[in-house]
Amino acid sequence: QRAEWRKLRDEKSVSRDGHHVELAANIGTPADVTGVLENGGEAVGLYRTEFLYMGRDKLPSEDAQYNAYKTVLEKMEGKPVVVRTLDIGGDKELPYLDLPKEMNPFLGFRAIRLCLDRQDMFRTQLRALLRASVHGNLRIMFPMIATLTEFRQAKSILLEEKAKLASEGIPVSDSIQLGIMVEIPSTAVLADQFAKEVDFFSIGTNDLIQYTMAADRMNERVSYLYQPYNPAILRLVKMVIDAAHREGRWVGMCGEMAGDATAIPLLLGLGLDEFSMSATSILPARSQISKLSQAEMKDLAAKALEMSTAEEVVELVKSINA
C-alpha cells in the first residue's frame, strides 16, 4: 500500500471519472513544509500562525513574522499557501496577553474578535504577510468570522496596511486572495451573502461541529455529540459549497473531517474543491479519491443529506466498499 501511495506523490488528485480536487496540508511552522512536499501536498490549506506567538514571552516582531511567512512561501515554490491570521483564545492561550479568564472561552474573546480590538497586534501581522506576499502565492484567511461586519472591518484594516506599504514604496503582490474560515453556524447560514465579498471559504469543521451541536470539542462527556457525519453538519457544508459555487468562489475544508476516509466520499460528492489535512493523510486520500466516481458520490451525498442520524450516514458510506 505504501508503495502505491508513493507513486501518487507527483500526481494530481483526480477521481475515477476525471473530477479534479486539490489536496493540501495543514501546517504550524515553516519546518512542516518539508513534510508537505514529501507527501505530495499541492498547497498549504491552513498555516496556523498561533505557533509563532506561543512558547515565548512577548509578541513576535514584524520581521520575525515576515521571515517565517517568506520561508513558507518560498519553500512552496508558487503553490498556494493559505495563512490564517492569529486565532488565539479558546483552547489556545497566550499568557503574555494577560486576558481575563472567561466562563466560556470557546464563545469568548478570541481570534478575529481579539484582533479587531487589539489592532496593533493585527496590523503587525498583516504588514508582515503583505511584505511576504511577493515571495510566493499567498492567500490570507480570517478565523472565527461570525458576521459580515467583522469581515468588512478586517478587510479594510488589511487594505489600509496595504496602502501604507505602497506609500512607503514597499512591494506587495496584487493577487492575494482573501478568504474566511467558515466555522460558526451564522456564517454557514449566510454563506450566500459572504460569497459575494470573499475570494474563498475554508470550512473549519473542528469548530463548526462543536458550535452546531453545542458540544465542547474538549469535553469527553459530550464527545458522543461531536458528530461529523450528522446530516445537520452535512447540510451546512452543502449550503456553503453551493453558495460559493454560485458566485464562482472555491471552497476548502481544513478541519479534521477533510482527511477522514469516511467523510471523503461525501465531501467529494458535495463538490468540495480543496481538502486540507495533516501531510501524512494526503497520499492515502489521493489514492482513495482516484478509486471513487464523483458522479456516484454525488448520489451518495444526496442520500446522506436526507438521512436522520449520523449512524445511518456511516452505514451508507460503508456500503460503497461492500
Ligand code: PEP
Ligand atoms: C477548525 O476549527 O476546523 C480549524 C481548522 O481550526 P482550529 O482547529 O485551529 O480551531
Ligand code: MG
Ligand atoms: Mg477553528
